[in-house]
Amino acid sequence: MNYKRIFIEKKEDYNTEGKNLLKEFRDYLGIESLRKVRVVNLYDLINVSEEDKERIVEEILYEEVLDNLYENKLPIKENEKLFRVEYHKGQYNQREDAANQLIRILTNKEDILVQNSKVILLENISDEDLEKIKAYYINPIEMKEVPIDSFEFIVEEEARGDVEVIDGFIDFNEEELKGFKSQYGIAMDLDDLKFCQEYFKNDEKRNPTITELKLIDTYWSDHCRHTTFMTEITDIAIEEGKYKEVFQKAIEEYIKSREYVYENRQRPISLMDLATINMKEIRKKGLLDDKEETDEVNACSVEIDVDIDGRNEKWLLMFKNETHNHPTEMEPFGGASTCLGGAIRDPLSGRAYVYQAMRITGASDPRQSYEDTLPGKLPQRKITKLAKDGYSSYGYEIGAATGYAREIYDEGYVAKRMELGALVAAAPREAVYRGKAEAGDLVILVGGRTGRDGLGGAVGSSKEHTEESLHTSAAEVQKGNPAIERKIVRLFRKPEVSKMIKKCNDFGAGGVSVAIGELADGLFIELDKVPLKYPGLDGTEIALSESQERMAVVIDSKDLDKFLSHCRDEDVEATVVAKVTEERNLKMVWKGKTIVNIKRDFLDTNGIRKKSKVNVTMPMDGSYLDEIPSHIKDKDIKEAFIENLKDINIASQKGLIEGFDHSVGGSTVLMPLGGKYKLTPAEGMAAKIPVLEGETNTCSLMTYGFEPKLSKWSPFHGGYYAVIESIGKIVAMGGSYKNIRLTFQEYFERLGQDESKWGKPFAALLGAFLVQKNLDIPSIGGKDSMSGTFEDIDVPPTLVSFAVTTEKVQNIISSEFKKPNSTVALIKLDIDEKGMVDFEQLKSNYALVKELVDEGKIISATTVKYGGLARAIGEMALGNKIGFKFNEISKEELFRPLPGSLVVEFNGQVPSKLKEKALSSVIELGTTIDKEEILIGGEVIELDTLIEAYEKPLDEVFPVCKSKDNFENIDYTKGSRITRKIKIAKPKVLIPIFTGSHGEYTMEESFRGAGANVETLVFKTLSLKDMEDSYKVLAEKIKECQILGLANGALLGDEPETGGKLLKLLFNNPYVKEALDNHINNDDGLILGIGAGFTALIKLGYISPSAYITGNDSGEFISTMVNVRVSSNLSPWFSQMKVGDVYSVPLASKEGKIILDKPMDNGQIATQFVGENPTGSAFGIEAMTSLDGRVLGTISSIDRVGKDLYKNINILGQHKIFQSGIKYFD
Template sequence: MKRRFYIESTPRYSTEAAALLSELKKALNIQTLSKVRLIQVYDLFDLAEKDLDRVRTALIQPVRDQEIDESIMMAELAKMPHFTIEWLPGQYDQRAYSAELAFKVLGISPKTQVATALLYGFNHDLSAEDLQKIQDYLFNPINSRLKDLTLPINESRFIDRREPKKVEKIKDFIHMTDSKLTEFKLQMGLAMEFEDLKHIQDYFKNEENRNPTETELLVLDTYWSDHCRHTTFETALQTIDFTESQFKEQIQQAYEDYLALRRETGITERPETLMDMATIFGRYQRKTGELADMEVSDEVNACSVRINVDVNGVDEPWLLMFKNETHNHPTEIEPFGGANTCVGGAIRDPLSGRAYVYQGMRITGAGNVLEPVEETLPNKIPQRRISKVATQGNSAYANQIGGTTAFAKEYIHPGFVAKRMELGAVVGAVREDYVVREKPVAGDLIILLGAKTGRDGVGAATGSSQVQTVETVETAGTDVQKGCASEERKILRLFRKKEVTTLIKKSNDFGAGGVSVAIGELADGVYVDLDKVPTKYPGLNGTDLAISESQERMAVVVAKENAERFIELAAAESVDAVVVAKVTEDPRLVLEWKGHKIVDIARSFLDTNGIRKTATAKVVDSNLPSPLLQRQNLDDIEKTWQNILSDVNIASQKGMNQSFDSTLGRSTVLLPYGGKCQATPAEASIQKIQVAEGETQTAAILAHGYNPYIGEWSPFHGAAYAVIESLSRLVASGGDPKRARLSFQEYFERLDGVPERFGKPVAALLGSIAAQKAFNVPSIGGKDSMSGTYEEINVPPTLVSFAVVPVKTEDVISPEFKDSGHYIYLLPVKEDVTDRIPYEEIKRNFEVFEKIHRQYKIYAASSVRQGGVAESLAMMSFGNRIGANIENISEHDLFRPQYGAFVITTRQALPESEDYIAIGTTLSEYRFDYGQITILGSTLQAAAEDRFEKIYPIYQKSEGFVPKVEARPLSAVKNHLAVEKPQVLIPVFEGTHSEYDTAKAFEKAGATTNLLPIVMLTEADYLASILKFKEALKLSEIFVLSSGFASTEEPAGTGSTMALFLKRPEIQKAVENFLEKGGLLLGINAGFHALVKTGLLPYGEYRQESELLLTTNQIGEFKAQMVTTEVVNNHSLWFATNSIGEEHHLPFAALEGRVVLTEELYEQLKERGQIATQYVDHKGRATLDLTFNPALSDYAIEAITSPNGQILGKMAHSERYEEGLFLNIPGNKAQTIFENAVAAVTTPKI
């Protein structure tokens, strides 16, 4: 049967609706808006009557949710202003996916399918005009459509029952005249140039003697797109003219250096291209042997360097891989999906190289996100909306896949109104002996693994390569997709196994171009059977299957005899894997569908990449003033300082950064914002290499450099200073610049063959060559995007530099002032009004910095940037609220930009030297004394933090304090389990992402762990997993429900999935037996959710309903930060060695982290001593201040136990800390619950 459900949160728990009400009021300024209702609509198909109650169990959470009868709903809609939005057919629906997953867990028929929609309702007196404003703000026709709830339930949301269209040959293609060919190109909407189409016509006419199929044309359009083959960057530059530029001498020298490098590397016969300029210095260093650490192979999806990683004190050879990627076009037109898949796409590149990807950075470019919505250009999404939704999309994917984003920065420039910059950089690593690189041979099989293929993403590669116009905004629906991060998480887990990776000869991720490119690139000769490609739904034709960019897919080449074993190993991780192709002797790409070859093209023709374009480049000046020579008003020092700190490109972006999980992975060396107040921004992302077993002190620094205004003024200087900034940030973090490796992201306007436009990337790349040569540091990778144009608006000429280097955690430096009485020094860069870049001064600063750190130890360091020394001093002070007495520096030098300079602190005074200037000392008082002027630190901090408060709030109104729970000296369960080596069972569910962190915490404490995937590929797989779980639980002393992802897009989330699993009768019996024998049970974050939903907490036994609930954070959004918790009861075995009043500084990262309970239950828990820890502020007070209690949990509760202390549930992530982490957060970060539990079930040694 078909059935529709309307589900709404009860008033106390409607935090998402309250958050949306607040957002709409701020963004749209609608005075009459007083109420928002959010009602989830579920349409179910092929639902059996007997499954109705179980469906309600999956979709409705008691106490929090209420089901609305359809007749009542229709009556309300007749009176209530409203609209309903559903996804377009083919778009990924995460809520529906999660519902169907929950149905699988409960054993509901897999035939039952779900489509969802979201009903927005508003107060009755809202005008039609204001309703339309709200609808325009929230509704994006690129990925969704309006739904009429008065119409019957319609299956077309996800089912296309039509027979897929036959792939035809293009009639008379090889005989078309040029005019007909031009007309045909427009009709087909091809992105390629006319010359390319003519090239194809000649090939099929003279080589193949036939007309091409529609699929062949679209495959070639994709294969040769700018996105896939960098056609703009490969354009042959016939002449380069910079004689009219005021910087012609510098550019001429860089150009001569470039030509010399071409001669040194023996490639003078090749055309001069942007790509050649981007790669020349790395190629040169490879030839001279200075780049011996770079791994060179046929797999070029990511930069790869060889490093040594200490594992338990022993060095091992590893590969460190990194990659940057943009999703500018998709994010501009569909912010959530575009940013969402930017993360997944970036991760899959090093993942295809077999690296475990664990570290991420997000750099974005936006127009003025603070401008009124009504100033938005026609056919554009408001900048505020793009920024907010893209942040949600990016963080949702990163958080769900288990990726750590410890650095995020959004640059503001009016040019980004043309097209947003959505840029991600990731780092991964793998032991070198896990990697096999072999050339595929005929007979090898190609396996497609991961997600199924849909129509989403068809045309994404060509769409990303096109300039954006009003028309493309209206017709780009299939260009974008949303990803299912949990699918990619499974592939990450699979590729972490040596037995799996050593079976792979070659691997390629499914990026732009889908099957045709991902599989087509693996070998010269490939035969693909498209009928074997798993699909999301019926109705896809051969062209769809060939070029769809559906996410979370990977292709691997294995020897024929290894295919079956590989598929078995994939299935064990719940990864679908199918042989879809084979390597052939004949060097042709052949795609067959329904018995017909719909693609049959010679490799030699594919590899031409179309007709190489030619162009001339002319470098002309912008006539803008130099941002490096900006002059500040020195009449009012305090006001000037405030103005600098409130600049949109300098102000604090802590609120945005808190949208990202920065501690997942047990590897974060520096938090995004450090100090006890978490207010000093880190210079870079620094993460330990994630080793599977044991511990390491080897980390990777990922730093970036970019200033859109320098690039707009002079692309040459913009690129050079991007390199300088990235290396300076790296140095300030404790890295060695001589070992750094670079990767660039270029982003420019559509060039269209115009010499002055081509001059911009030419100047930028020559600037990057000058910088690489000056520092002798090579770029070994990068990505270009050359379509940043909308009508007459262009993005600023952009080259973002990323610098990566390994570092020992003991050498890492963070920027926040550590204590009063420290000496402050400036390593300066003299001002040069000639625009000559002072490389020698900057290199000397790098050397002096390293010398001081080695001899005296630098306690805090900041690289100086656009805001000058004033910016550095202020930001360094915010974290620990330590002030400074400033002297020996002029007002002008205090405020001017000084890229390549550093502000540092030392505990002891340094000997006098010309290399640095003593400019003051730190103060215990939170103020700045400068000559006769005193400025409060709080005044400067407010200037920095208030700028984005309306869009990314940091501070919320405090609800005051609550009483500290008094300890109850009760007796805990007397454990009667005692084994020599305790076993810890950690089941891995769909959405689980902290299993490795949890396992390492228990292994460090002396236990062995069993990570058990709950496989759900088929019903048989699931039943087998249930049996394995029951047997494993019998053999375990400790059972842990690890953390996982939660989203407002899901009816369940990982915690509910776990709970539904635990409620199965056979699992409930197994858990009860486990507790009966004295086993210990722990749930962290999502695991805490599961324990509450089953009643195991707080009651210690299964219950149908509970007066305790974990629900969405009070602000209605995901929040990540460090929190302070205090032990208020310690009678549980989990806290056996902890003292009452003991504080711990722990990571908090949750969307649904709020503990809600009745006053009656609170009194019972307090009396029984079940409240284990509470959130406290800097003074140790239990608090309802969101700064310290980020979810606003009732009574400041962070963790509770069962009545006998056997079961513990907690929200903060105790498992994420080990030595060498969270170095910029003071205090005790090691909570010993893991050691306590293991000790409790371990036989005492005699």
């Protein structure tokens, strides 16, 4: 076959990936002899002419400033050893996909293809060390080693033959059923398999197809149908001991609630019933009127009032939590990325716009040595780092802000990682239509195509992890393509589209069979119409394979043309694949033959109801609630205070947190780390409701509660205090506890038939039940995962409570101390000898705090977590380096856990109303001081000493970016700023939207706020004709506008290897280039590029031929707030600002390093970073302009600023870049 081989290697100055691998292999694997690591990307160009090859290399693969280029053969030194890896066939390769799309754009040809693999070259190592590195680097789930000189290109052929009918199945005896179960990898138990046998024998009177049995297996899996949670509990025993009376009374309360809700109806007791009974009871009491009642239950949904420009508007607030524990354990990057992608799809299917996400993860200590890795496991360090990268990339690329992130460390999570995402979404109530699927309605697949890389996800995630899993589960784990899901997000945000959708389901685990199968009782599905990634899939694979970025939508047949038209407008693939039928059967045809025909009534049984017994055991001796951590018990108070902050579950996670985009979407109210020094963790996440027009002061709050040490001691108390903690954090942020709604995540070991194991989730849910019962605060959603076992290791009993509510943004407070001379007090929640709280005291305390926050008398607050008051005060002090002087306090009081209690900073002295009430629960702890130190028990602890201790434990795993500013300020004031010849009252801005754009909404809002008319245009790429038409339309629209805005994003995922390549190709199209040159040179127009837009402007040559851009020095994505200084008055974009002005803006970038050999003295360096240089830019450059100043590019996201955002950050000044751009036309 005709192919040409190209090798691309980063020059040594930009070999960040190789340098990071060198450090990892030397420091973590202990290979000290290793001198250098080279990373080379190999591209095989297939069906390509010499002329096209030259163009592809020059325009797409090779960048002269950054790369070394080799053809056909890779130069290898004598002392180098190497290996080459490629993804398994069918696994999504974003780099390869982007290169193929760019080649199609460049050549206008469909038949040229590229295959990508990677070569790692290692200098000065032994053969033994080479094998050690390969064992660490190569995850057999996702990739394989291939010979350096090999070439293989397999052309997939259409699947041939018929789907297998299981001959003799209805007559199999028990041993034959067992053999069939083993041979075909069926996950359901033997009872369910016998139930299927009876159905096909007695009802259908035929043998089933393998598709039917695999479909049922998926439908009835624990993942899809909560089999464990629905198991009937036939007996509840409680072990004798100190807490038996507490547990017994809680069970009695549960029985009372059941009697009230069900009256005389018989309902089995189950974990699901215990998890949902509060919601049913509170709804029956008339206290849950805000919950949206709908049979579309992919996410919790409540009705809220949103204040927009002073008027109330009805909205739906949706929230959801989701785990991807099994996939992330297997393939961390893909598992974590699709955890977020899958969670987003749930409220998205409810037609809501996801605007903020929370990430809570569980791992064993990532600092453990490589040699301690268990057989059949990836190292914890590798799992957690790759998972961080996967979640981060998906969030950034789809445009969903990570408002809060926390990793929990416990040795039990070595059994299976916890990868947990929760998120909030919103939509105007009137934009969401809830209909009923009726005969004749059509089902449309919207979004991504189907491949083999999603087979077995539902049953796989329900299985226990074994030593062989790494080598046998490849098909179950997918990598996501967030750019496609972003297109669906835009499509569904259009009211004219969402109002056409009767019902919608996302393509999670189970693929077509579940996503479409759940939409209506009767369905006729034509599998041949399902769009495929490649040929060769048979009917079973098409029916069952998960597809990450796809929705199944039910519409009225009369709306088909309109709906498809809107899909084309948003560049989204959409295909009719099914029809709703009167007959209550799920029917699928493939190649003209029926391969599935199952009665709905049988499917809905969910198999044989399982039964189990529960034994609730007593907590371990001693009490978590009374003890201080053993590792500080014998230390003096100063040493203990410092050691406390070194605890891995207390220590700073700044290096991890700054790897997620917190500000995308421009609605973040609290950054995850607060204060001038960005060190004080927020209690939860807060974001303004994402209105498209007008200003809102309504924001959502989300927090979590869970402490593994408490839950391991007593699952009952773990669940109990998880709920209290999540509620207390809402109060500490300025919210009211009274209208909170909850959702739970349960994650437990494989239960089997062990009654004591069943007792753990039962006890945890019972504890959570008791809090909900006493506060009338219900959990209205949740997700369970019951497979946390690896051989004889189990995950800790895990019930995570998420609390959600809304609040006025002006009432939101944060945790860092705000000023010296403030009195700080403990609002204590008393705990009795059985570990129970007084709920009346809790309600009184939380109501009091809310009242004082609203009055401005409490200005910061935090809950007391593991680590006690010492942790609370330490973390509050660090953010702004405001010291603290303790009143007299004992060591036990300082470090003992106080769940549910709050520490508050008063705005000055203790409010008089508190003194008048003389509440015993209010205890003065001390006073903030203007020295950077903690004064306690006669000891002085410098805050810098605490910061060093606080940041050190995880710095080796998640290093904190500490790039300082080592450059001089540039002042350019001698230029003559250009002026506009012809004035325009309201200039027109064009914002084109490309595959991967995510900053268009905030850029549009910023320009509109500055007084511009704004038009957006989606560039279409589904076919060559679409692209040709889009070039012409884009060129015409550029001619009509005064300002071209290139929004931020991850265009084609910033691949291959670097960003900017898509726009470089598109804007070099003859139509577009002519229009753009005319816009700049003749029409006196302006251009603004933010982030990815700036990258494109540099690579197009519109900034300076001497400047270039590349990845950050760290090689990592970084998200933080930066201070920026205006350095030049050359550009009209800065006409409303002065040289020397400083302002704060969010930075979220992986490619933000400007390359420039020497400083420019012509005014093109527009702004510089102040105080730190997080990207490593030459001369601290943050923004540059063209020589005439008309074209501006910025690294930071200047469009993400607004009223009441980033309230816990010391914001300096306010830029006026958009106002200046509009002023130019005045």
